[in-house]
Structures are given as C-alpha cells and as structure tokens.
Amino acid sequence: MQEEYEKAGKIASKVRKEAAKKITAGMKVIDFIDWIESEITSQGVGLSFPCNISINQIAAHYTSPPNDDTIFCYGDIVKIDLGAEVNGYISDTAVTVVVEGDNVEPVDEQGNPLKMPGRLDDGNPVVTDEDIELRQNLVEASSSALENVLSIVKDGVTLNEIGKTVQDTINSYGFTPIVSLAGHSLEQNNLHAGISIPNYPDASTYTLKEGDHVAIEPFASSGAGITSDIPEYYIYSFMNNKPVRNPQAKILLKNISKNNRYFPFAQRHVKTSMDNNHFMRALRPLIMNGSIYPHAVLKDKADGMVAQTEHTVIVEKEGCEVTTL
Template identity: 35%
Template sequence: MKIIEEGVKYIEVVEAVEELIRRRGAELAFPVNVAVNSIAAHYTPAPGEKKRFQHGDLVKLDVGAHIDGCIGDTAATVEVGTSSWSGLVEASRQALYRAISFIKAGVSLGELGGVVERVIRSSGFQPIVNLTGHSIDVYKLHGGYSIPNYNNHNPLRVKEGLILAIEPFATNGGGTVASGGNSNIYRYLKTKIGLKPELQQMARSVERLRRGLPFSSRWFVKEIKGSVRDLRRMVSRGVLYSYPILVEEKGGMVSQWEHTIYVKENGVEVLTERTGAD
C-alpha cells in the first residue's frame, strides 16, 4: 500500500482505491474504510475531508468489491514511516493465515476462534473479542455466521460451500471496542410513510442502487445529489442506519488482516489473495 504515506489525504487514498475497483469492472460492496491507530473499523472520509496521514500512524485499509452481488472483503494494516508496531501488525496477519490453514468443513466456530486467539495472545497482544468475521451471501455482507476472534465455545460447524470473511483484530489495549462518532457510512433500512417527497425519492434511489449494501456520504452527495443534512434526517426517521466508528475501549493501537475464503471439504480457496502484479 505505497499510496499510504505521510502527508497524503485519507480521501485521496480512498477514492483512488474505489476508482480502481470500478475500473476493474466491479462495484463497491461498501465504502473503502480507513481506520487509524485506535480506530478499529467503520470510518471513511466525509465529502471534502482534509485529514492527512501522519508519521507513525497505524492504518487499517478495509476494502470490499462485488460483481452482481458476489462479494470479496479484504483488509491489511500498514505503518506510516515507522516499524514501531510491526509485532502487532504481524500478530493479526499470522492469526489470519493460521486460521485459513485450519479451516475445513466440519470445524467449529469456537475452535476456529481459538486458533486466532492463541496466535494473538502468544504474540503478547489481545484479540478484540467483540469484533468478528462473518459469512457472506449474495448482496449481503454479513450472513448468518459470525467468526469469533477467541474461543467462545460455539459448537456451530463450518459447512462446505460457505463464503467466509476471516478478519482477526489484535490490540495492545483492553480487547474490546466501543461505539464512537459518525463514520460517514450508512445503510438503507426501509422507507417510511410520511417522509417528505424529496427524501422519499432519495431513499428509493439508495434502495435501488445499493440493494442493502453500505454507502458513504461522499457517494450520496455525488450520485444522489443529496446533502449530509438529508442523511441525518433520514437516519432520524429510521430510513437509514448510520454506522458508528468502532474505537478500542482503552485507546490501544489496533491491527487487522482479512481475506474472503470459500470452504471446501478439506480446506479452503482464498478468493481475495493477490494473484498477479498490478
């Protein structure tokens, strides 16, 4: 991720990645997330945002693309100009690949979470226990399976044919996240009777174009020609869900790695692994 450098604006990186996805013939499954330092997940820049990466930042870039509703979800962590957190970065990366090598049809979710937990704890860090991986369905980013980052003793077993997003989060903090401020990420819920006509039209456009997948305030302003105020009004009426920023409860640094996999009888196929030069 060479584009993430000191002084570069968050929005420049996010929009470059989003444009690359579209140029390659796919669509966004969700806005590109950029989560810095103690922010674990759920942040994308607002329209015109000026925030820049700083020396020493620990940056999680979470990317989702889809073709006809078939979703790939992947994430990686980099440091800006330093290697102060290389152990933390490596803990979540190793946990991801150890989990991938462990998964096959019949493995329980608790056992899988235990693999992630052991790798992270043995590296001297904590897994974030209230963030999970997830199964993926067509046009549905979070399916019916939650993949824990610790052994929660869930006996539910992984089935052949499942699409799973495995995403270990590691921290030097307390091991849980809490809700913070506005992430600039939204999802359509339902149209409400009595909504003003202009908001009703916007809501229908969002429903038609996103089909239940998350979207950003940037996209809403550019494509729907609405405003941030319109978004707030629709959130207050229960038409849209506003995702909160998720922040490590004790202010700890957070790393994340993620791949989407297809479960086979005796292993997996990694669907989001890079296969060639860009």
C-alpha cells in the same frame, strides 16, 4: 457463482497490494480512498462497501466524508479494508500498514488547523522507535492469526476452534484480540449474511460447511480488546422503505433504495445534487425512522493501537480456497 467470487477476490487482492505500497505520510485519506475505489470500479465491478481507512486507535468504520482533511502521518498504523462485488458476489479483504515517509504540517494554505475527523490526535504525533516496533508486532500478530486460522479452516471446523486459534496466536505476541469485532459469512448481495466468525473462543459448536463463503478478520489490539462507539457516522446501510414526510428525505430514500440497496454506502456514493448540509438534513429523518442504519466509527475502548488482516475464503472438504490472496 464460483467464478464471480473468484473474480471479485482477484480484483480486491490486486488493489489491496498496490494500496499497501502507495500509502505515505502527508497523503490525504480521501485521496487515497478515491484512488482505491476508482481502481476497483475501473474493472467494471462494484464496491461491496466503502473503503475503510481506520487510523491508530480507530478499529473500523471510518471512511472519508466530503472535504475530509485527514492526513496520514509517519508511524500511523492504518487498516486498509476494501472489497469488490461481481453480480452481487462479494470479496472482503484487509491489510494493516505502518506508514512511512515525511510528515507535512497539518494546516491549510492559510495556516489554519486541518479538520481531521479520521484522527484521534491533532496530526504529526510523536512516534518513537518503540512505538514503531509495537505497531509492527501488532501487524504480525494479526496476520499470523489469520494464517493460522486458514490452516485449519475446512468442512466441520467449529467457530470455537477458529476463535481459539485467533486468541492464542494474538496472545502469544503479548496482545489482545478485539472480541467485539468478528468475521462474517457472505451471500449474494449480503455482506454480513448471518454467521459471525469470532476472534475468541466463544464455545460455539457451530461448524462451517463445504461451500460456505466467509470473511475471516482477526483484529489485534494493544489496549482493551473491545470497541466503543465514536459519535461519528460516515457509512450507512439501506434497511427499509418506511414512510417519511420530509420531501427531500423522500427523494433521498428513493435514490438510495434504487442505487444503494444491497451494500453499505458513503455519502460520496449517493448520486444527488444536494450539498452536504441538505444531504444530512434529508438523511436524519431516514435514520430516525429506521429506513437507513448509520454505522458508528469504532475505536479501541482503552485507545490501544489496532491491526486487522482479512481474507475471503470458500470452505472446502479438506481445506479452503482463499479468493483474496
């Protein structure tokens, strides 16, 4: 078990570092995600969830749908959240990057505006030097919060102490932690195993124990510090094999139950000959009956910019082992 966690962490760490160097303005998000996921799976391991690429005000749960035209622009603050699994043992890690490079026109070859569901603007936003400085400070606030938490994690530390450390650190930079997002415990084949690691002091007296595996992920916001849903869904989780009448939905559920049972998935991960329209029509009744859970894209409620930094750790008696360094 320990070796599997460490292997998953090492692979995710390597890909995260390479991805942070690779991202550039003008690049398509879907191409970037495809590269990240192929780099992970080429090592003979699985994905613990679809690679999340959340831009600017979007905090979490964005991954490219089929034929995504979303492009990165200069000055974007981009959360790169990825993970690997080895025999079901999980790594989960994230870094935030402020995008450099030259913008491209957000139009297709015919001059039509690109369809970019991963952006809350129309592309090529005007970004000032002050904007860049704020976003870089956000990245530092989030990463410093994680460093400070890692320095106190050990057997017996309370969740309240962790949350207070995150909040105090992010507040010291003039920003707000996102209180509606949290880290989480990890178990084999279970990405969110029951324990939530808060980003604010929640008065919890629950203590981490030696041997616990947890993902710690401070989110820093220049806005409200709380998220709201965008009515878009690109990541799903299998929940139950519930009866359904639609023949295509039955086939799709059987497929997902067999191949995507344990970890969140995107449409591109489902092995099916269905085109996009047929896939969505088959998926809808599965969502309605509770067989499949859709994860809404989340944004800062006040449209503030958001940064995220994350590591997976194994709690030890007098500290912790970070598997995703």
